[in-house]
Amino acid sequence: MRRLSKLQPWLFGLAFGAIVLAQALWEWEKAGWGDWGQFHHWWEVGRVAILRWGEFPLWDPHHCGGVSMWGQPQSQHAAPTWWITGLAFGTVPGHKLFILLHGMIGFVGMYKLGRKLFGLREVAAALTAITWAYSGFFAWRGAGGHSTFLAFHYLPLIYYCWRRTNEDLRYAGGVAGLMALALLEGGTYPFPYMFLVLLVDFVAQLAPPRPRWAVIRTGLVTGVLTLSMGAMRLWPVYLTMSRFPRNTANEDSQRWDEVLHSITARAPHPWTWGHRWVWAEYSAHVGWGIVGLSLLGVLVALRSGRRHLILGAVVFFLCAMGNAGEYYPWPLLHELPVFENLHVPSRFHVLLTFYLCLLAGLAVERGVALLTKPTRRRWSRRAILAVAWLGFLASGAEVLSNSAVIAARWDGMAITGVPEDNFHLVSPAGYLEQYMTYPLRNVGTRACYDPVPWEISRYLWEGDLPQARLTPPNAGEVPAWGRTNHTVYAEVRLDAPARVVFNQNFDPDWRASVGEVVEDAGRLAVDLPAGEHRVDAWFAPADLPWSLLASAGGALVAILLALFAGPLRLRRLSARRRGA
Numbered sequence: 001m002r003r004l005s006k007l008q009p010w011l012f013g014l015a016f017g018a019i020v021l022a023q024a025l026w027e028w029e030k031a032g033w034g035d036w037g038q039f040h041h042w043w044e045v046g047r048v049a050i051l052r053w054g055e056f057p058l059w060d061p062h063h064c065g066g067v068s069m070w071g072q073p074q075s076q077h078a079a080p081t082w083w084i085t086g087l088a089f090g091t092v093p094g095h096k097l098f099i100l101l102h103g104m105i106g107f108v109g110m111y112k113l114g115r116k117l118f119g120l121r122e123v124a125a126a127l128t129a130i131t132w133a134y135s136g137f138f139a140w141r142g143a144g145g146h147s148t149f150l151a152f153h154y155l156p157l158i159y160y161c162w163r164r165t166n167e168d169l170r171y172a173g174g175v176a177g178l179m180a181l182a183l184l185e186g187g188t189y190p191f192p193y194m195f196l197v198l199l200v201d202f203v204a205q206l207a208p209p210r211p212r213w214a215v216i217r218t219g220l221v222t223g224v225l226t227l228s229m230g231a232m233r234l235w236p237v238y239l240t241m242s243r244f245p246r247n248t249a250n251e252d253s254q255r256w257d258e259v260l261h262s263i264t265a266r267a268p269h270p271w272t273w274g275h276r277w278v279w280a281e282y283s284a285h286v287g288w289g290i291v292g293l294s295l296l297g298v299l300v301a302l303r304s305g306r307r308h309l310i311l312g313a314v315v316f317f318l319c320a321m322g323n324a325g326e327y328y329p330w331p332l333l334h335e336l337p338v339f340e341n342l343h344v345p346s347r348f349h350v351l352l353t354f355y356l357c358l359l360a361g362l363a364v365e366r367g368v369a370l371l372t373k374p375t376r377r378r379w380s381r382r383a384i385l386a387v388a389w390l391g392f393l394a395s396g397a398e399v400l401s402n403s404a405v406i407a408a409r410w411d412g413m414a415i416t417g418v419p420e421d422n423f424h425l426v427s428p429a430g431y432l433e434q435y436m437t438y439p440l441r442n443v444g445t446r447a448c449y450d451p452v453p454w455e456i457s458r459y460l461w462e463g464d465l466p467q468a469r470l471t472p473p474n475a476g477e478v479p480a481w482g483r484t485n486h487t488v489y490a491e492v493r494l495d496a497p498a499r500v501v502f503n504q505n506f507d508p509d510w511r512a513s514v515g516e517v518v519e520d521a522g523r524l525a526v527d528l529p530a531g532e533h534r535v536d537a538w539f540a541p542a543d544l545p546w547s548l549l550a551s552a553g554g555a556l557v558a559i560l561l562a563l564f565a566g567p568l569r570l571r572r573l574s575a576r577r578r579g580a
Helices: 002-020 022-026 036-053 080-089 091-117 122-133 136-144 147-164 169-184 190-206 214-229 231-243 256-264 288-304 307-320 329-333 345-372 378-407 431-441 546-564 567-579
Strands: 468-471 476-483 487-494 498-505 510-512 516-520 523-528 531-539
Touching: 002 022, 002 091, 002 122, 002 378, 022 091, 022 378, 036 080, 036 091, 036 431, 080 091, 080 169, 091 122, 091 136, 091 147, 091 345, 122 345, 122 378, 136 147, 136 345, 136 378, 147 169, 147 190, 147 345, 169 190, 169 214, 169 231, 169 546, 190 214, 190 307, 190 345, 214 231, 214 546, 231 546, 256 288, 256 307, 256 345, 288 307, 288 345, 288 378, 307 329, 307 345, 345 378, 468 476, 468 487, 487 498, 487 523, 498 516, 510 516, 523 531
Parallel strands: none
Antiparallel strands: 468 498, 476 487, 487 531, 498 523, 510 531, 516 523
16 A cells, blocks of 8 residues: 555646646647747657667757757757657657656645645645646646646656755755756756745745754755756757857736736636737636635744745745846846847746745644544544545636636647758748647748747758859869768869858758868868768767766765765764764
């Protein structure tokens, strides 16, 4: 029965996720709506690179005239969660499994956090888990194609490991590993936002009257480990964004009552409601029941020494208000590196609801404890618990029913197409409807729906034409050419020195087997002497293999900590040193 009890939260998480995703799972091959086209495209880039060419997807030749996939901040190809969903099952089914998997992790993580760290009984922990993991915030991420936001589901486990590291260094690897996994999943928002949660908790633990000085060690160890294990994403993304900085406006704000509306309003809801972005960017429904319980939870937190939950709720409520005033948190954060590339402050709702659900769990726990304490009769205790479970079912039903309505948007066509014999660029016409099919069809385009402001050459050519040309044209001929994911080649016969120009964007990390790699009007080119040549060019990111080695080193340290840094082992080691 113990094994079954450990498995039960996963089974319940799976069941709740299946309820929310019922329409998507039933229509298994139908593609997603909104930004899912973008992530379908990127996942197809990875599948084609690996299954057709036997290469890791370092480059995206099908998008924006050819750009770095390794440096793409939202790339998910290095994440093990992509390999077991997207690569194994296909892009569209894989994305549905990806959502389901993350919902389960969020539910189990929140349940474990409530039970192990805050001492909540089953009903209180279950309430926090279902209302947060299947809230309107996550329903809209899964419905609208914000695939990288699903990494927020790791927050409860990260927070749990963070707190446990104060007493047991083995948990430091859990913090760093999950933060690195968020990076591997393209967590442009989850990584810095979850860092803010840890920062707020760091400050809270050092606050008087009982500062926990061990948190300084926790911060140093987990910080170094996270930077090391995440190097294989942090460094290439930094290099990319240094070349192509993203300027975002800091315009939107919400009143306090609008924040409450965002976390309590049910679907359907007007798509536009007086703000810069559409309703999907604001909705994070957990319901009025959770809001009311969280207010009672504030009283419990004050009496039980859990003021850090109140601090977190207040900080992220103010962050969610956005540019509401000069000295509100978000305008100040937006001036900092990394955060200056982000916008839509309403995305802080996920952090606000994290704290509200925990406070609500405290209120339920305290209420049940007060009601059951005066009575010794088993039947009355069971009756009180039954009422509490009915409350859980009511709150869970409200959240799941709302999220199921939001999630029922998987109505796109399946990804189909026949690969072209020769890779070439096609017209941007119908781009948003078709670009998820480009990798499968072995074509590309200059069109570019991408948060990164890539520089795209204006001189790329369209049509089923040779993808390598000579400058000047009369210098010789190009009898053969071809490409894979991140390699191109051309066989050339030159009567005089000339330049072979490839039909893709230039990037300084391209290398060639002969000649000199140069930029030609924003295109990749190679200068060659006279004679016959086979030019092989390949994309070799500057940070490889050093960023991979740094991540591997961090993972090795985390493993060593897990094996040898247990409290008992460290006490024995300290005793031996004193004895010596």
